Amino acid sequence: MNEEILINCTPREVRAALVENGVLQEVFIERARRRGLISNIYMAKVSRVLPGMQAAFLEIGLERTAFLHAGDIYRDPVHQETVDGEIADDQRQPDIQSLVREGDELLVQVLKDPIGTKGARLTTFVTIPSRYLVYMPRGRGIGVSARIEDEDERARLREILGSVPEGQDGGFIVRTAAEGAGLDALRADMIFLHRLWDVINETARTASPRQLVHEDLPLALRILRDLLGPGIENVRVDDAETCERMRSFAAMFVPELADKIEEYQAARPIFDLYGVEEEIGRALDRHVQLKSGGYLVIEQTEAMTTIDVNTGGFVGHRNLEETIFKTNLEAAQASARQVRLRNLGGIIIIDFIDMELAEHRGQVLQALEKALANDHARNQITEVSALGLVEMTRKRTRESLEHVLCRSCPICEGRGSVKTPETVCYEIFREILRQSRQFEFQELLVLAHPEVLELIVDEESGSLADLEERTGRPIRLQSEANYAQDHFDVVPI
Numbered sequence: 088m089n090e091e092i093l094i095n096c097t098p099r100e101v102r103a104a105l106v107e108n109g110v111l112q113e114v115f116i117e118r119a120r121r122r123g124l125i126s127n128i129y130m131a132k133v134s135r136v137l138p139g140m141q142a143a144f145l146e147i148g149l150e151r152t153a154f155l156h157a158g159d160i161y162r163d164p165v166h167q168e169t170v171d172g173e174i175a176d177d178q179r180q181p182d183i184q185s186l187v188r189e190g191d192e193l194l195v196q197v198l199k200d201p202i203g204t205k206g207a208r209l210t211t212f213v214t215i216p217s218r219y220l221v222y223m224p225r226g227r228g229i230g231v232s233a234r235i236e237d238e239d240e241r242a243r244l245r246e247i248l249g250s251v252p253e254g255q256d257g258g259f260i261v262r263t264a265a266e267g268a269g270l271d272a273l274r275a276d277m278i279f280l281h282r283l284w285d286v287i288n289e290t291a292r293t294a295s296p297r298q299l300v301h302e303d304l305p306l307a308l309r310i311l312r313d314l315l316g317p318g319i320e321n322v323r324v325d326d327a328e329t330c331e332r333m334r335s336f337a338a339m340f341v342p343e344l345a346d347k348i349e350e351y352q353a354a355r356p357i358f359d360l361y362g363v364e365e366e367i368g369r370a371l372d373r374h375v376q377l378k379s380g381g382y383l384v385i386e387q388t389e390a391m392t393t394i395d396v397n398t399g400g401f402v403g404h405r406n407l408e409e410t411i412f413k414t415n416l417e418a419a420q421a422s423a424r425q426v427r428l429r430n431l432g433g434i435i436i437i438d439f440i441d442m443e444l445a446e447h448r449g450q451v452l453q454a455l456e457k458a459l460a461n462d463h464a465r466n467q468i469t470e471v472s473a474l475g476l477v478e479m480t481r482k483r484t485r486e487s488l489e490h491v492l493c494r495s496c497p498i499c500e501g502r503g504s505v506k507t508p509e510t511v512c513y514e515i516f517r518e519i520l521r522q523s524r525q526f527e528f529q530e531l532l533v534l535a536h537p538e539v540l541e542l543i544v545d546e547e548s549g550s551l552a553d554l555e556e557r558t559g560r561p562i563r564l565q566s567e568a569n570y571a572q573d574h575f576d577v578v579p580i
Contacts, residue, residue: 091319111363128197131297192296244273375421396415433480438476
């Protein structure tokens with residue numbers, strides 16, 4: 088697979104695109120005004136403890152308080168004597184009130200960025216990533232990324248980490264990039280992570296509540312740390328200063344890959360390569376056209392995301408079942424790409440067209456799993472249900488592409504629909520009758536959208552005359568182009 092990373096830098100925004108075989112797969116955006124908080128470490132102050140939710144809200148210096156669940160609070164292992172006289176760790180989950188109190192100060196790390204109306208998600212189980220390893224100062228043991236499938240390599244990595252003395256302090260997770268890495272490289276990472284943790288601890292001792300203790304790398308360097316590997320053909324950067332910083336970073340941590348970073352100097356914008364800019368624009372649409380003529384409809388809500396598969400203009404050549412099967416196969420691959428590209432997280436429901444043959448359902452599911460195999464976010468997929476639905480979850484850490492680039496419509500407030508002029512017209516008539524019974528006035532002034540007033544003057548002119556007769560007062564209409572279609576005011580004068 089030919090993979091390439093494109094990085095576009097402007098004074099207040101950095102964008103990175105992961106392209107596989109000339110097709111955009113993922114987009115990362117970081118803005119100076121809204122930098123991501125994931126992996127940042129804060130000295131937090133507990134503002135509220137909720138026993139009913141087994142959680143607490145903490146202040147970390149953001150507009151909204153952050154959320155910390157009891158299961159994400161580190162506690163020293165408590166030993167108790169078992170019935171046979173042996174000592175064992177107490178694995179029971181203690182009550183939140185025994186772990187934290189209002190006013191307590193805790194060293195916490197951000198697990199999830201604030202999303203929508205929800206504050207950031209926190210943990211006290213700090214993890215510090217490097218090129219090859221993730222260090223867990225308060226953890227134990229050695230884990231190996233599931234993406235390293237070779238059992239001999241997994242055993243080799245475990246043996247290396249187990250043989251290094253530094254590995255006994257805290258726990259480690261071996262990242263996918265460590266596949267094939269030697270003892271010296273892993274040892275250097277371990278020493279670096281221990282030193283960084285010492286610096287964080289030292290800063291935390293003198294930190295005041297709500298203070299940032301440690302900030303994660305900027306986007307351009309995170310991309311190198313998390314994505315740069317042997318599979319990446321090259322990294323193109325359209326800014327000389329950023330390119331130099333990335334080369335210096337790579338020379339320190341991955342010197343064998345530093346030559347892959349190159350400055351892009353062509354006159355053509357870097358995101359015009361492979362149509363990245365156009366693909367980002369299309370990723371904001373509800374409809375996704377398939378090459379066969381079918382299409383997807385993607386609806387993103389706070390609770391979940393649904394993907395509906397339709398045959399559209401694809402009529403096939405043999406029979407209905409074969410047409411449906413081919414459409415679903417293409418839709419499975421397209422859905423996987425859209426999930427990554429749009430950075431959809433949480434619960435995702437894919438409504439495939441109903442298939443009669445179990446063999447076809449199995450092949451469609453395999454196609455979806457294969458297409459998601461390279462996804463950097465953890466995901467889980469269920470079997471195709473009797474209704475043709477596939478339920479999946481994808482780890483949500485940062486906001487989706489739509490939430491980063493767009494905001495809810497100020498007219499419909501995200502509902503996707505507004506009241507018709509006719510509905511608003513009858514609401515105005517009811518409000519006129521209500522005010523005529525409650526207040527004394529000489530006349531009524533109605534302010535509304537031009538389309539609503541046009542309907543009243545034209546088709547509902549008889550109703551307006553009847554209202555004037557019933558109230559015994561004149562009704563004056565005033566057009567307000569700045570009003571939303573379903574907004575109006577009835578003012579007694």
